[in-house]
Amino acid sequence: MYRIGVDVGGTNTDAAILDTNALDSNSRGVLATCKTATTTHVTLGIQTAIKEVLANSNVDRSKVLNVAVGTTHFVNAVVENDARRLSRVAVVRLCGPYTRKIPPFSDFPYALRNIIEGPIFYLNGGLEIDGREISNLNPDQIKETASAIVKAGIEYVAVVGVFSALDQKGLHEERCKAMLQQFESSLSVVCSGQIGGPGLLTRENATILNAAILGFARKTITGFRLAMSKLDLSCPLYLTQNDGTLADATLAAELPIKTFASGPTNSLMGAAFLQRLGHGDRRLADKQVVVVDIGGTTTDICSLLPSGFPRQAPNFVEVGGIRTAFSMPEVLSIGLGGGSRVREVGEDGVVTVGPDSVAHRLTTDAVVFGGSILTATDIVVASGDAKIGDSEKVNSVTRKVIEGAISDIKRQLERAIDRMKVSSAPVSVLLVGGGSVILTDELHGVEECLRPPHHDSANAVGAAIAKVAGEIDVIEILAGRDENDAIEAAKQTAIDAAIANGADEKDVKIVDIQKIPLQYVNNKATRLVIKAVGSLKVKDGPLPDKIPNGTPSREVEVDEDSPPEAAEAESHNLKNGNMAKPTLGVDIASYRPNVKDGVWYISAVDVELIASGAGVLGTGGGGSPYLMALYTLDTLRKGGAGKMRVVALGSLKDDDICVFGAGYGAPSVSNERIGNGTDVFAAIDAVNTVMGIKDFHGIVADEIGGGNGLVTFPTSARYDRPVVDCDLMGRAYPTLEHGTPYVYGQPVLPVATADCKGNASVVLSAESNKRVEALIRQTCVEMGNSTGAAGRPLPGNVIKQYAIPNTVSQAWYLGRAVHLARQMKLDFIDAISTITPVRQLYTGKIIDVTRDVSRGYTVGRCIISPLSADEEGEIGPQPSSTSNGSQARETRYLAIPFQNEYLSAGFISPQNYHADPATSEEEEIICTVPDLISILGSDGEPLGSPELRYGLKVRVIGMPAHPLWSGSAEALRVGGPEFFGLKTEWKRVGKYSKPRSVIEEFDVVARKTEP
Incomplete structure (x- = not known):
């Protein structure tokens, strides 16, 4: 009995046929393989490849058990914005009164949005975090919705229910789907619960993409079946999925998004199988295995789990510039392959390989084939390690170029492999792919490098054995x-x-x-x-005579020859590219905020910069500012321009009234049950009503760190009142009692919490600020663990005395520094140091993260180890570790405990880092709260504590807190180590300096009147 695997790549289509009774043999059951050029007519290419392996193996076609195909066809349609292959999608949210503040398609690139955006409907339904219904489904609503969708000429629908991961019986999404199709049978409906887990926006994005590609997927898979029919194969057809497993053709036609990353995964699974992992080769059982697949243009690298399956990507995956949440392997791709161009650059003649490649022109452009472009393949032939083409044609390549190119190939692979390691255990590399011949040297940090049999066809073999x-x-x-x-x-x-x-x-x-x-x-x-x-269960019986659309399989023809048809978009939309990234196409160095007469008018670019800076000031907590930035940008587009503005702290009069409003609750809930924007406003209104306040003059952020650093801007637009350039923490902290005015005895009560259903609760009196926190937390739980909150409005004289000044400006400058450094290839820490006093605490690689939940908070510890000298070039040098400032190499690890936010940073010996955090102590504490500790990734963006994971290369910085946090014993008790149970005293990281003011620097009128 035989299995056929096919992998359709951008350059080549590979096929392999395996004898299932010989899988344990030395050949691993592989009877024949072939590699043919991928054709524009993909079906024809698949047909040609299968036909060749059938001919070469000479097997009885009636004994072929199945055909499994992996293809990049569907994801390419999204990445290429191919309007011919994508359909418009209507989105139905089952959410009750929630989720309005971030509509569907909010973070889609303009070009793609213009192709697929359809009407949006907010209906009753959805669940709370405790399983309660937000509201019952309304059949009348659903009937009206179905009619409206058909009237709009749309066939494809994405149904997204709040907390669908709790709805295991499909009480909401599946019932809604059934009713939509009952009322309008022409509708094709995709439910988000089939696509991804918690995180409404990313799950919804993936569901929308799946619906948009649905028609094309059905048509393409029909073509695959047609190819099998023409080859007289009556066995079942499967498609390989992102996780290395199979889906039968009928299921794959309905969930094509689950095949988006099947190409790299096929290679990974094929490599593991060919090397006998889990099938007799016990040498690698206790080792870490990294698969390196070198093709003609790129190298794909992924770590295999002990199960033999690839490690899945954490958090979210971007597809075509869109954040999505679906299962996809974490694959690192670098521009290195057999067709990579080799150059000598600079005065020293440094030899570089890639990242550009001659790709499918290798057999015409490479020197060994009579071309004029020196490639990695030419280098390996010139070195004598491979016999490809005409070796005499590369006799003129100098030894310096050969050695330099081999060294660069080795360096690139070593760095990439290290980035994909999952632990510090010994590493074994499985080397596969047609371009794997370019590796001729041993790799540092790799215990052994293995080339399995049939390594050049691992992708097709992976499809066959899935x-x-x-x-x-x-x-x-x-x-x-x-x-x-x-x-x-x-x-x-x-x-x-x-x-x-x-x-x-x-x-x-x-x-x-x-x-x-x-x-x-x-x-x-x-x-x-x-x-x-x-294992796949063998099914008896031939392929059905009918395929899903009811047309006899032998009569279906699929037109794939016409070129992709990309949608047109307005010029300003193309310039910005992605609605969530307004800085795309903007020269950050020359950008100037709009400040006039002492008022800073917020633009879309300002929002993105402030969001990045608020992430740095979030010190690991405060929630991701990404969703709040989307909400703010949407408010700006809908009429917030001109109303969304900032004024200086010093402009307040002593009797001006300032209000506070913030999101309060669990990020895991607010990321799923997104609000409608009214909860914060309702909390502010409730407090004002109790106190008899008819009007106010300004809005102040409770905390500038994280998402709450931006919540003031939609509030500014709602009330047409300015945001004051300050906040009550100067960072993010986990509780309400961490507001600086409250630490210094100013009243916090009354405090209101409100939800999006019209519920509001006000605490009028309590014995302590700690009790206030406990009371509103219980109310928050009752309201579904995500609410708006507002404390007592305070007069201008109190705000000027006890607020942290210029923190909105500080966030803007920090975000600008990060974006500018990225744009101009500058050092991130140097850029940040021009904005605020900063001390680089450590540069290294995360090697351990532990997490738990205590008293409702995520607590844990992160361990970071030093980088090697070669690794420092990827992210930056280690800071000075001696008292005289010399660059002695640091050998100790850095431990960072966190309670949502990062609490301290201290050195610990490598021998003790696995010890119980409750009993082990750091050797030397170098920074603690209330000073700020931020962990920055390789792109300068801050990492929140939920995003920490093994292998990330990071830089840790410390920034001094405002003197208000050390101005009294009570302030230091609440904001410092004692409050969080740390057995250490406050370790100051530096001297505080007041942040610069955007208003003072960029005020046009002020500059004109200066003498």
């Missing part, structure tokens, strides 16, 4: 339940899903379990991600 999976991504409420029973039940659900997808029930097993407790909740809500995998 298994079947069942995966669940759900949120379980574990309060009052036996946790082990809940997990066992979830595991069985995953196993049942695998069997339903075609796995053989005899060998299905659980290969991955992730248990992720959610923050700020009292019901032990826990996200469970569980995968079960089994």
Whole structure:
């Protein structure tokens, strides 16, 4: 019995045929392979490749069990903005009164949005974090919606329910889908619960893309079936998915987004199989395995988990510039391949390889084939390590160029492999791909480098041997339940899903379990991600005579020859590119904010810069400012321009009244049950009503760090009142009592919390600020763990005395520094140092992260190790580690405990970093709260504590806190180490300097009147 695997790449289409009875042989059962050029007519290319391996193997076609195809066809349509292959999509949100503040398509690039954006509907439905319904489904609403969608000429619909991961029985999304199709049978509906886990916007984006590509996917897969029919193959057809498993053609035609990354994954799975991982080769059982797939243009690198499956990407994945949440392997691609161009650059004649490539022109442009372009393939032939083309043609290549190119290839691969390591364990590399011949030297840090048999066809082999999976991504409420029973039940659900997808029930097993407790909740809500995998069960019987659209398979023709048709977009839209990234196409160095007569009018570019700076000031917490920036940008587009403005702290009169409003609750909830924007306004109105305040003069941020650093801008537009250039923390802190006026005895009460349903609660009196925090937290839980909050308005004289000045400006300058450094290839820390006093604490690589939930907060510890001398070129040098400023190499690790925010930074010996954090102590503390600790990634963007993971290369900085935090014993107690249970005293990182003011620097009128 035989299996056929096909992998359709941008340059080549590979095919392989395997004998299932010889999988344990030295050849791994591979009977024949072939590599043909990918044709514009993809179906024809697949047909040609299969025909060749059938001819070469001479097998009985009736004994072919299945054909499995991996293709980049669908993702290319998205990346290329191909209007011919994409459809308009209507979006139906089941959300009750929530989610309006960030509409669907908010972060889509303009060009893609212009192609696929359809009407948007907000309907009753959705769940709270504790499983309660936000509101019941309304059949009348759904009927009207179905009619409106058809009237708009749209066929494809994305249904997105709030907390669909809790809705395991499909009570909302699936019922809505059934009713939509009952009322209008022509509609094709995709439910978000089939696509991704928690995180409404990223899950919705993926669902929209799936719906947009649905028609094209059905048509393409029909073409694949047609190719099989013409080859007299009656076996089942499968498509390979992003995680290395199979989906039958019918399922793949409905969920094509799950095949977007199947190409690289096929190579990874094929490499593991060809090397006998899990099938007899025990040498690698306890080692870390990294697969390196070198092609003609790029090299794809991924780490394999002990299960033999690739490590999945964390957080979100960007596809065509859109943040999405669906299962995709974490693959690092670098511009290095057999066709990479080799050059001598600079006065010293440094030899570089890539990143540009001759690609499919290798056999005409490379020197060994009579061309004139020196490539990596020419180098390996000139070195004598390969026999390709005419070796005499590269006799003139100098030894210096050969050695320099080999050294650069080695350097690039070593760095890339290290970035993809999952631990500090020994590394074994599986080298596959047609371009793998360019590696001729041993790699530093790699214990062994293995080339499996048939390594040049690993992608097709991976498709042929792929298994079947069942995966669940759900949120379980574990309060009052036996946790082990809940997990066992979830595991069985995953196993049942695998069997339903075609796995053989005899060998299905659980290969991955992730248990992720959610923050700020009292019901032990826990996200469970569980995968079960089994071998494909052989099905008897021929391919059905009919295919999904009801047309006989032998009569269907698919037109694939016409070129992609990209949508046109307005010039200003093309300039900006992505609605979530207004700085695209903007020269940051020459950009000037709009300041006039002492008023700073906020633009879209300002919003993005402030969001980046607020992330730095968030010190690991405060929630990601990304969603709040989208909300602010949408408000700006809808009429916030001119109203959204900032004034200087000094411009306040002593009796001017300033209000406060902020988001309060669990980020895990606010990222899913996105608000409608009214909760913060309702909280402000409730406090003002209680106090009899009819009007106010300014708006002040509770905290400038994280998302709450931007919440004041939509508030400014709503009330047509300015934001004051200050905040009450100078950073992010986890509790309300961390506001500086309250630390110094100013009243916080009354405090209001409100939701988007019209509920509001006001605390009028409490025995302490700590009790206030406890009371409003309980109210927040009752309101679904995400609310708006507002404290007592305070007069201008109090704000001027106790607020942290110029922090909105500080966020803007910090964001500008990061973006400018990225744009001009400057050092991020040097750029930040021009804005604020900063001390670089450490440069290194994260090697360990532990997390837990305590008292509703995420607590944990991050361990960072030093970089090697060669690695420092990737992100920056290690800071001075001696008292005289000399650059002695640091050998100690850095430990950073966190409670949402980063609390301290201290050196720890390499021997002790695995010790229990409760009993181990850092050797030398170098920074603590209230000073600010931020961890920056390789692009200068700050990393929140939920984003920390092994292998990230980071730079850690410390910034001094405002003197208000050290101005009294109470301030230092609340803001310092004691409050968080740290066994250390405050370790000052430097001397505070008041941030610059955007208003003072850029005020046009002020500059004109200066003497």
